[in-house]
Amino acid sequence: MNWRAIRAIYLFEMHRTWRTLMQSVLAPVLSTSLYFVVFGGAIGSRMKDVDGVPYGAFIVPGLIIMQTLTQSVSNASFGIYFPKFVGTIYEVLSAPISFIEVVLGYVGAAATKAILLGLIILVTASLFVPVRIDHPLFMLLFLVATATTFALFGFVIGIWAGNFEQLQMVPLLILTPLSFLGGSFYSLTMLPQPWRTITLFNPVVYLISAFRWSFYSLADVQIGVSLMAILIFMAICLSAAGWMFKTGYKLKT
Amino acid sequence: MAPVLKISNLSKTYATGFTALKQVDLEINKGEIFALLGPNGAGKTTLISIVCGLTYPTTGTVTVDGFDIVKDYRAARDRIGLVPQELKTDAFETVRATVNLSRGLFGKPHDEARVEQVLRSLSLWDKKDSKILALSGGMKRRVMIAKALAHDPQVLFLDEPTAGVDVELRRDMWALVRTLRDQGVTVILTTHYIEEAEEMADRVGVINRGELVLVEDKVELMRKLGKKQLSLQLAAPLAAVPEALAAYGLELAKDGSELVYTYDAKQEHVGIADLIRRLEELGVEFKDLRTHQSSLEDIFLGLLNQPAPAAAAQDIAAQEASA
Numbered sequence: 397m398n399w400r401a402i403r404a405i406y407l408f409e410m411h412r413t414w415r416t417l418m419q420s421v422l423a424p425v426l427s428t429s430l431y432f433v434v435f436g437g438a439i440g441s442r443m444k445d446v447d448g449v450p451y452g453a454f455i456v457p458g459l460i461i462m463q464t465l466t467q468s469v470s471n472a473s474f475g476i477y478f479p480k481f482v483g484t485i486y487e488v489l490s491a492p493i494s495f496i497e498v499v500l501g502y503v504g505a506a507a508t509k510a511i512l513l514g515l516i517i518l519v520t521a522s523l524f525v526p527v528r529i530d531h532p533l534f535m536l537l538f539l540v541a542t543a544t545t546f547a548l549f550g551f552v553i554g555i556w557a558g559n560f561e562q563l564q565m566v567p568l569l570i571l572t573p574l575s576f577l578g579g580s581f582y583s584l585t586m587l588p589q590p591w592r593t594i595t596l597f598n599p600v601v602y603l604i605s606a607f608r609w610s611f612y613s614l615a616d617v618q619i620g621v622s623l624m625a626i627l628i629f630m631a632i633c634l635s636a637a638g639w640m641f642k643t644g645y646k647l648k649t
Numbered sequence: 650m651a652p653v654l655k656i657s658n659l660s661k662t663y664a665t666g667f668t669a670l671k672q673v674d675l676e677i678n679k680g681e682i683f684a685l686l687g688p689n690g691a692g693k694t695t696l697i698s699i700v701c702g703l704t705y706p707t708t709g710t711v712t713v714d715g716f717d718i719v720k721d722y723r724a725a726r727d728r729i730g731l732v733p734q735e736l737k738t739d740a741f742e743t744v745r746a747t748v749n750l751s752r753g754l755f756g757k758p759h760d761e762a763r764v765e766q767v768l769r770s771l772s773l774w775d776k777k778d779s780k781i782l783a784l785s786g787g788m789k790r791r792v793m794i795a796k797a798l799a800h801d802p803q804v805l806f807l808d809e810p811t812a813g814v815d816v817e818l819r820r821d822m823w824a825l826v827r828t829l830r831d832q833g834v835t836v837i838l839t840t841h842y843i844e845e846a847e848e849m850a851d852r853v854g855v856i857n858r859g860e861l862v863l864v865e866d867k868v869e870l871m872r873k874l875g876k877k878q879l880s881l882q883l884a885a886p887l888a889a890v891p892e893a894l895a896a897y898g899l900e901l902a903k904d905g906s907e908l909v910y911t912y913d914a915k916q917e918h919v920g921i922a923d924l925i926r927r928l929e930e931l932g933v934e935f936k937d938l939r940t941h942q943s944s945l946e947d948i949f950l951g952l953l954n955q956p957a958p959a960a961a962a963q964d965i966a967a968q969e970a971s972a
Contacts, residue, residue: 398723404753408746415741483737487796490701490731491754492723649663649704 401493405501406508409475413509420471421513424463428517431459432524435581440525446583449612452525457608458580459521464514464539465546465575465600469567472506472550477563480555480647489648495641499551499634506547507540514539528611534619535610541626542603548633555640555647574600579608584616599629651715652676653804653835654700659709661695661859669695671859672709677804677837682830684846684867685839686949687856693839694734696856697806701731713804727755730802734809734839736789740782744773744792747781748799755800767795770825787818794825805829807838811845823849843949847871855952862952870948878941879910879921884934891931897924908935 413420436452443451479485488498521527529535557563578600584592595601596617606622609615615622639645654677661670669692677683687693698704700711702722710717716724739747748764768774771791776784781792790810797805807826811819826836826849840846846853846867854864863870886905897920900909912919928935 398756400756400758401754404750407753408742408750411742411746479739482740483733483735484739486701486703486731486733486737487751487754489703490726490729492726492756493754494723644705 398493398497401491402497402501402504405488405498406505409502409505410508412475413471413505420467420509421516424467424513425516425520428459428463429520429524431455432521436525446586447612447614449614450526453527454583454608454612455581456518456521456525456527457611458578458604460514460517460539461542461600461604461607462575462578462580463517464510464543465603466567466571467513468506468510468543468546469550469553469571471509472503472547473554473557473563473567474550475502475506476551476554477557481560485647495638498641499548499637503544503547503551506550507543510543510547511539514543530613531610535607538603538607538610538626541630542607545626545630545633548630548637552633552636552640555637555645558646574598579604579616583614599625602626651679653679653714654837655712656696656700657710659696659699659711660707661692661699661704662707669859670699673856673859673861675854675861675864677835679803679835680830680833681851682826682836682838682849683852683854684850685837685854685856686841686843686846687839688953689841691856692859693856694808695859697731697808697837697839701729701806702726727800728803730797730800730805732793732797732805732807732810734812736786736793738781738789738792741780743778743780744768744784744795745777747792748795751796751799757800763801764799767798770798770828771795772821787814790814790818794822798829802834804835804837807836809839809841811840811842819845855949857953876911876913876942876947877919879912879924880939880941881908881910881928881935882906882937883908884936887933891933893931894924894927897927908933 432452435455440450440452440455445451446454476485479488518527553563553566577595578598579595584595584601584605587595602617602622602625605616606619606626609619609622640647654675656673656675659670659673659675660668662668673692673696685693685696695704699706700713700718702718710719711725712718713725714728716728718725739750742750745764745768748767749759752758752760752764765774765777768777771794773788773791773795776788781789784792794807794810810822814822823845826838829836838845838849850867852864853867853870855862880902883906887901887908888905890899890901890908897910900911901907902909910921910924912921
């Protein structure tokens with residue numbers, strides 16, 4: 397393993413975060429805080445508790461997952477797309493690095509940023525609403541798994557994207573609806589049929605359900621099923637990224 | 650001595666069907682400066698890209714210091730530094746950060762002293778904390794070279810290193826290449842500027858339409874293909890070359906006001922004295938004369954103007970046979 401290369405990519409990418417602190421950390425924190433003000437404070441006070449959890453606190457896990465997921469994808473997709481766009485990718489391709497090392501560097505950095513962001517949002521949320529974490533280790537595990545999986549997904553999008561529009565397209569047109577309809581703001585039991593069944597085809601449902609369980613021991617789907625779903629999605633993204641590097645898809649001619 | 654770079658039967662056909670390289674064989678010796686000359690689209694960059702791992706070959710093999718670029722890609726790439734033709738930089742990073750990244754990518758430990766050395770050798774030390782986007786084009790070019798040298802490669806590829814570069818930087822670049830050669834680094838450069846190859850290279854390769862037309866020691870090449878011409882400005886124009894001078898193979902130029910004699914300066918009897926004597930006998934007067942030695946550029950253009958590369962190769966073979 398070329399550990400030094402992994403470290404170099406990782407630190408270089410992390411440095412990009414510090415340089416763009418406003419955009420990569422403060423903006424998502426601000427927008428999440430707005431959710432708490434609107435849904436937690438204003439509307440939440442008129443909502444009934446969900447399974448004994450105040451509405452403002454109920455939406456915390458979903459919001460953290462939403463932001464972690466969005467940020468993992470955008471960090472990782474931009475992280476690999478930008479060098480491709482400006483051409484500096486030549487150096488990575490000509491260096492003595494294997495596919496797995498490149499992925500560890502880029503995806504690792506993107507996931508780290510998203511995890512840090514998720515934790516910052518958690519701290520922010522606890523300032524607004526009463527947050528309780530029943531299973532802290534599982535909470536961390538699910539946060540890491542979500543960040544890693546979606547950073548991989550973002551990496552795949554970043555390699556695939558041929559222009560900035562395509563880079564934005566998947567997050568905006570697919571991820572936003574999936575995460576909004578993933579149960580961030582409601583429990584699946586609140587949905588009428590057939591939507592309750594249809595919603596089970598949305599992978600984000602499993603993430604949010606598992607993550608919320610780690611907070612309040614409330615789950616829409618069984619934890620084992622959630623974990624399986626996350627692992628399957630991770631395997632799919634990893635094989636896609638692996639295939640791309642092996643064939644040089646959009647990277648080499 | 651075993652070649653440091655060995656290219657065998659290398660071909661590249663892109664997905665579009667365009668064949669950029671046709672069965673190229675080339676060996677580069679350790680420590681030499683090799684110039685690859687060719688017009689745009691000849692296949693120079695494709696050749697470099699394959700060796701450096703940016704492009705897949707269609708057929709053929711490449712070894713660097715004995716290591717196959719596919720099977721032993723780590724060992725092979727360890728030994729290579731690449732300065733691409735276009736300026737591709739991390740615009741928002743500082744010079745030092747980007748050079749450190751390069752070292753890391755090639756698996757080398759963090760070494761401030763070495764980075765300082767590289768930056769100083771390229772007059773970049775003052776700019777170490779500047780963001781790259783604030784640098785001039787010439788400075789960016791230096792940064793790219795610093796990145797390529799950061800991991801101490803044995804073989805350095807410079808793809809059009811002096812395209813769009815001012816005279817001062819070009820001189821600096823040449824000096825740098827010589828220093829590198831003195832340190833035992835093999836330098837392979839592609840260039841449009843024949844002047845550059847003439848100035849720097851130990852050996853020259855000419856590539857055209859994906860075929861390596863010739864590979865030759867520079868001095869040898871210029872000796873073999875370099876011609877000398879004597880031009881005589883006539884006092885009165887001639888309609889045709891006088892019959893009596895047919896043996897000299899003279900040509901008339903500038904509407905008959907100039908008489909051109911092509912000769913081989915290396916021969917014992919170049920025939921100039923005889924020619925002038927004959928001209929005097931025939932009453933052909935001239936008011937001025939000059940001689941011209943063909944440059945590598947003339948040789949190069951002469952090669953490219955051949956109907957097909959194969960013909961050029963044959964010509965050279967014939968010249969070699971007669972030499």
